[in-house]
Amino acid sequence: MFKIGLIINPLAGLGGSVALKGSDGMAEQALALGAEPRALQRSSLALAELVALKDHVTIYTVSGDMGETVCRSLGLPFEVCYQAASPSTAEDTHRAVPLLVAQGIDLLLFAGGDGTARDICAEVPERLCVLGIPAGVKIHSGVYGVTPAGTGRLLARLVRGEPVSLVEAEVMDIDEAAFREGRVRARRYGEMLIPGELNYVQAVKVAGKESAELVLTDIADEVIERMEEHDDCYFIMGSGTTVAAVMERLGLNNTLLGVDLVYQKRLLASDLDARGLYEWIKDKPCKLVITLIGGQGHIFGRGNQQLSPQLIRAVGRDNIWLLATKSKLNSLQGRPLRVDTNDPALDRELGGLIRVITGYHDEVLVRVANPEDEAQ
Template structure:
């Protein structure tokens, strides 16, 4: 199941139709001038794109008009995880974000304007993928879809398991008081990860065809930069030519069909077995650098049994760096990635969306799912 967190700012956009140039602190005045709420209706437009996908998703949302109302109206499967004040406030948005993150959501969907985006950004972890339904008066932030329906179509791609690029987008807001006086004062408040429309445009092209050699160099440069940022970690280097490109860039000997261990860009051990690997990394901060098998899509269980369930658990899902060229991903023809750790429960825990590093500062989201779990 694709887990969607949903937060609606029911006051978003109230000030627009009555020329108040914003809604922050203006809800009562806007209503007195005859403004009609729009956030719920715009959320309905977005979520209507999921009408045929009820069996693939689960909504985790907020009570009343902050989410529950729309889920009921559209007969979406949902759980209410937080009850807001009446009327709801910015604190409710921030508190709801924290509560929804606890549910292990794959994506946080929110409806509002730049003020709502700021509140979400303040509370959301950097690793959380978010997507905004434009419902505010001013939309300077880059975290919103161009239209509610467009937002819904992009979300449907994710629910269907189609790989979608990740990108960082700025959260912007303006001083509404100054804006009402005719002065625009925009300020950047941070950035959040959003799904971008995937076209699988190649990161590096030679005569219109992806060059594996250049793409592998791009991937290797990205990984080495990450290693420098996490210099206190041990790095388990999995098998395969994609990981071998990283080792070559590091100028380290590599076991093409084995597993090596690197620390501070030095080779500590080569061709480790499962027991030896676990003894090296237990109780240590570590990352696993691994690729998938082209055409099959297996991450674990095909030629890398050194990465035992014990090792994978010690590393943790969030510390897996999965590498692949987009050519390799395209060879799967839309099929999800597979895991075969020999522990069904661990296989299920590894399921869901996983980032795949496909170039220098270039990632896509791809679903990990086994057939037995897809059938449930």
């Protein structure tokens, strides 16, 4: 019998769609802005991979939405070891971890973002294997699966007894207050032992500028030239330094860690949330200009939840302009690009080869694929 400890942060990811850049201390504000909790849904996607193996697992978890709710909905065998407050807090995580560990668990599974990873890291024994279900806004740490379903597939491999290497992975987090002001202050909080399968587990985000200024200028010039060829289009400008180089070249103010809207080289709106962004562009011709996260390869689902499935479908795959330096692509070491939109059907639709603008009149073809789809 494989024993799993389960902790879900039900508030994880709340701040993403409403452009709050995180959820730490912002839950009430996010809910007031219309944010919808998604941690339970993403946890269900991961744990659904265990339904066929439920006779071989026992889950030790926390009451209510911190674990019990999902286990009950999926019909998985579980035992509640800790009663959480309502609403739950980070303190519940700190108190629950030792109680779950005391059950002799083989692995601690948790859902959240970097703040949750920090809380787990502070309490978990050094040699206990952990694995994260990505549910937060900012996920810089290397302890998370590339998608919820990918996390579940890796977990199923462990339950079936398939050999999986174990490696140490970094727990990273940033100062959310500074993050909301466009400054990235990342800090390492420790390491945890995880299943070391690179196809299923994301790498630590590569921080800082990864290319010479000239390369970014070349990419920006290519994008601006294309903009001039599509003068009737609205341009959704995603987050990141590569897209920021385009905005700087245009002479426009840029939300480095948010999403802006440009029309005919004029800035129409800054730091839009998911609802506001869709209201702006619905029924309009538009292009989506985005980059990927170096080291991880994620296009959607890491810090840009303002780009909702509804919006991405409205834009259309063929209208996505993906920008990246070749050094950023090389940092993936041959791994495909990832998408984690919180809509598995859309993730599959986005799969396949995609053109990446890597310079002036220079582009390459790169594959987009998630592990759960590659395995089918």
